[in-house]
Amino acid sequence: MAASAQRRPSASGPSPFAKVRRDHATETAEDYVEAVADILHERGECRVRDLARNMGVSHVTVTRIVARLQSEDLLDTAPYRPIRLTARGEKLAAECRRRHATVRSFLLAIGVPPDEADRDAEGIEHHVGAATLECMRRFVDRPPASETSP
């Protein structure tokens, strides 16, 4: 059966899981800078409570994560003050927004209903490599146009 052929071609380097762990380590930073950018777009100002609502977590979790991202030079804030993006944060946010949009559009293009596309894209986006992303872009730009017009 096909089980062995599809699994790690033996000389597969440092195991795909190392990449997955790296992806997870950056996932929070990516989602938060993206959320900050979105909130700044929509409301002009980003507060802890806006992020808490957006991410669906308590304000305590947000405060701690914002502090870490500030120490990583992605966000900038002061006690009781709004949260802004640093230059690095803006750059990362722009990349993430674009990638997120691509993944979501791609899911819609293959026929996933909008609600599930929203949910799945939020997780999938962080595990999409450069080549995969490029394939998705190509697909969205030129949908193979079958199935719908036979």
Add this chain to the structure above:
Amino acid sequence: MAASAQRRPSASGPSPFAKVRRDHATETAEDYVEAVADILHERGECRVRDLARNMGVSHVTVTRIVARLQSEDLLDTAPYRPIRLTARGEKLAAECRRRHATVRSFLLAIGVPPDEADRDAEGIEHHVGAATLECMRRFVDRPPASETSP
């Protein structure tokens, strides 16, 4: 620009992040039972060191996670003994192997090179909902066949 239209349609329920967090919570269990199943297939016996190699982590991490999964009735083992799958574990492993294969085949079908397909599938698989998976299966079964034969 298109930024606002693609972001959370306002009345979007409990935020997609809740689902992502749920997915992450089950991710380890899924990858481990899948790995145990693979190792049992290939070597007939699954030991801590096999899992450690497979996952790219230390044997200590494996031991602790195996203990947790045993308490969740997915794995079964005893000190210094091989690791087996419970009935529930076998069922979950079968689902995960199938889903993993689908995601990987799908990535290959849209043109992702095998190495990156392996790495990305390992992360993406856990964030693919039922509808998305069904769309992927359909796509793999009937590739829209353009691009290559114009």
Add this chain to the structure above:
DNA sequence: ACTCAACTGTAGCTATTGCTACATTTACGG
């Protein structure tokens, strides 16, 4: 000015997943 509600911060807890260093057990060769 003052008050108060909302917002933000802090203390302290849990769970998970990583690690190194060290202890113990198993299994195999001699």
Add this chain to the structure above:
DNA sequence: CCGTAAATGTAGCAATAGCTACAGTTGAGT
């Protein structure tokens, strides 16, 4: 048997991300 190397377990550390409960700050309205 017995000794040793490999495998496994245990102790104890760190980082991340959740939470509740409580304390402090801000800002707006009176």
